[in-house]
Amino acid sequence: MSIKDFQHESVLLKDTITHLPSSKDGVYLDCTLGGGGHSLEILRQNEPESIVLGIDRDPHAIQAASERLKQYKDRFIPVQGRFSQLEDIIQSLESVRLSEQEPLLFTGIVMDLGVSSPQIDLAERGFSFQKEGPVDMRMNPEQGMTASEWLIQQTERSLADQLFHYGEEPRSRQIARAIIKGNPWHSTLKLAECIRAASGYKNSRSDPATRSFQAIRIAVNEEFIELKQGVTAAINRLKSGGRLAVISFHSLEDRYIKRTFRTAAAIGTPRNPYGHPLEPAIGRLIKPKGISGKEHDSKNPRARSARLRILEKL
Incomplete structure (x- = not known):
């Protein structure tokens, strides 16, 4: 690069x-x-x-x-x-x-x-919920599970806990339920839209997908x-x-x-x-x-x- x-x-x-x-x-x-x-x-x-x-x-x-x-x-x-x-x-x-x-x-x-x-701006890295890309989110794209693979391994409860603790997402359970139901995820835009729809937030100052993407990224990269x-x-x-x-x-x-x-x-x-x-x-x-x-x-x-x-x- x-x-x-x-x-x-x-x-x-x-x-x-x-x-x-x-x-x-x-x-x-x-x-x-x-x-x-x-x-x-x-x-x-x-x-x-x-x-x-x-x-x-x-x-x-x-x-x-x-x-x-x-x-x-x-x-x-x-x-x-x-x-x-x-x-x-x-x-x-x-x-x-x-x-x-x-x-x-x-x-x-x-x-x-x-x-x-640069990691956010490059759509192929999968960090951005505003650009179409793979659900990857790895800091090192050559090692470890992608975010898509990590999500497949989660239960509704474990994912909700991660969204709550790492994203401080108050609606973590309903978002986790929707994500697990939609597994597997291969598109960042589709995952973000799922989160927005499940969150029920309206007129939010920040994108409703922000906290969940942060939590998933933190968990994937430990x-x-x-x-x-x-x-x-x-x-x-x-x-x-x-x-x-x-x-x-x-x-x-x-x-x-x-x-x-x-x-x-x-x-x-x-x-x-x-x-x-x-x-x-x-x-x-x-x-x-x-x-x-x-x-x-x-x-x-x-x-x-x-x-x-x-x-x-x-």
């Missing part, structure tokens, strides 16, 4: 880069490489010897970002992989390419969660399982003074990141009779309320629901 096919405008790019520590010889980790926007700015602003390790589960993203960043080939290391493989990837690179010391710790780490614009493992590994791999910046796009992700960062900062955690936290803080919050995309990146339509949260390692 070419750069042209994988155009992606990074949300909250300026705020993210501004809040990462600068280091001319630092080692940075971009956990969601995408089109390479964050990696490019990190490399530009931390010359001449900084290194960026870029990870993405989408082989198309790896290809496009590698082409875009080819002028930095000596300082940029692309690796295809998932959040849950983060620790294994780092360990495999420690002795080979990046570090003479153990363990390898990062100056800054970025996670830009959710689906990217996004929350991946996120939990990835965030844990990322925090462990920060150097003292290093920062983890996470951009989320829906309330489920943001609540998890907020809770995890507060725990790392020993905020709201159990305390002993003397008022001291039972588990000492390992980080501190930068901008405790987070940074809103709606307020700080109003020119980018994708930024409306985005929120950036930053944790600094003590």
